[in-house]
Amino acid sequence: MMAEPLLAIEDLRTYFYSRSKRAFIRSVDGVSLAVAKGETLGIVGESGSGKSITAMSVMGLVSAGPGVISGRIGFRSDRVERQLLEGLDTCVALRREGGRVMAVEKDDDRWAGQVEKNMTGIRGREISMIFQNPKQSLNPFETVGRQITEAIMLHTSHKIEQEAKEKAIEWLDRVKIDSPRLRFDNHPFGLSGGMCQRAMIAMALSCEPHLLIADEPTTGLDATIQSKIVDLLAELKSELGITTMLISHDIGIIGRLSDTVAVMYGGTVVESGPAKDVLSCSPEGKHPYTAALLASIPSSDAVREKGHLQAIEGDVLDTINIPAGCRFYGRCSRVTDKIREKCDKQEPDLREIASGRRVRCWLYFE
Numbered sequence: 001m002m003a004e005p006l007l008a009i010e011d012l013r014t015y016f017y018s019r020s021k022r023a024f025i026r027s028v029d030g031v032s033l034a035v036a037k038g039e040t041l042g043i044v045g046e047s048g049s050g051k052s053i054t055a056m057s058v059m060g061l062v063s064a065g066p067g068v069i070s071g072r073i074g075f076r077s078d079r080v081e082r083q084l085l086e087g088l089d090t091c092v093a094l095r096r097e098g099g100r101v102m103a104v105e106k107d108d109d110r111w112a113g114q115v116e117k118n119m120t121g122i123r124g125r126e127i128s129m130i131f132q133n134p135k136q137s138l139n140p141f142e143t144v145g146r147q148i149t150e151a152i153m154l155h156t157s158h159k160i161e162q163e164a165k166e167k168a169i170e171w172l173d174r175v176k177i178d179s180p181r182l183r184f185d186n187h188p189f190g191l192s193g194g195m196c197q198r199a200m201i202a203m204a205l206s207c208e209p210h211l212l213i214a215d216e217p218t219t220g221l222d223a224t225i226q227s228k229i230v231d232l233l234a235e236l237k238s239e240l241g242i243t244t245m246l247i248s249h250d251i252g253i254i255g256r257l258s259d260t261v262a263v264m265y266g267g268t269v270v271e272s273g274p275a276k277d278v279l280s281c282s283p284e285g286k287h288p289y290t291a292a293l294l295a296s297i298p299s300s301d302a303v304r305e306k307g308h309l310q311a312i313e314g315d316v317l318d319t320i321n322i323p324a325g326c327r328f329y330g331r332c333s334r335v336t337d338k339i340r341e342k343c344d345k346q347e348p349d350l351r352e353i354a355s356g357r358r359v360r361c362w363l364y365f366e
């Protein structure tokens, strides 16, 4: 049994309308996920599978242009209970002709107002997010310490500046930034990429959020720095027990930090379950995409034997032309004659195959 979820995403669909193609790019296409209190849910999948847009949808950051969103995102902590997509459907109208969406009419002002209402007291306070590019996420004109102090004063009960400043220094120390009192006065450009990511983590956690969303927190950093940031996240996880939604295309990082894992492909979840089962070596009970991702891990043996890394063959799904059948059909090497017709024509559901384990593949339903 899963502990009570802090965040429950149900049938989330986040689409962007392409005027030139008169069609939707279905970036997130029916995702259901739950993050239990105190757990780390890892979301893994190749680039373009809809991981970031899922996170942005939770944070109320899908607002630009004709982006539309449906489903339910429930957030429930001991401080608040909220439906984060409340009322957004009433801000958008679709104009259809012959079954085809010809235009998306969106009341941008009302949409922005509704998002603001839904996210008040949530963004930064209940849910914090760290991104791939810490330097871009920090304000270049303000010292790192000042930015953390301001966040603390805005989102926590520490309203006195001196007190908030001491808290900020404590957090810089906690994320292992050396000489935190000196670093406090550095601007982001004076810090390395790894240091900036530590500062971002300090800023996100200093507001004592219930949920941390970390989207590719180590991507773009040097390999040695990457592993140090992963060590830090692992330490903070055991120290603070903070609920985390961790997003990465790197299955190794997901494996180190996650309790449960969801594998995304083409805007959908194709497999989910306890990390130890989803990421185990055995292909038994696995979605063929997960098995391929695991086979692409650069194990030293594989590199030695083949002299190169094995990538998954074929291209990532184009989410504007979703096939009728299984989204992975064009790249799947495990289709059998018995199920070929179904794989080609009918999309499988995400179904439970064992306690807590779900897979979206015809191989398991025959």
Ligand SMILES: Nc1ncnc2c1ncn2[C@@H]1O[C@H](COP(=O)(O)OP(=O)(O)O)[C@@H](O)[C@H]1O
Pocket: 016, 025, 026, 027, 045, 046, 047, 048, 049, 050, 051, 052, 053, 054, 319
């Ligand atoms: N603003 C946007 N307009 C149109 N398409 C978008 C937009 N943002 C993202 N997408 C598309 O949505 C898909 C999923 O993107 P994303 O969630 O960023 O993938 P991931 O984080 O898994 O790499 C991609 O195909 C991307 O091109």
Ligand code: SF4
Pocket: 287, 288, 289, 326, 327, 328, 329, 330, 332, 333, 334, 335, 336, 339, 343, 348, 360, 361, 362, 363
């Ligand atoms: S449903 Fe068919 S095509 Fe899709 S992953 Fe399973 S075996 Fe492969």
Ligand SMILES: [Mg+2]
Pocket: 051, 052, 053, 215, 216
């Ligand atoms: Mg991404």
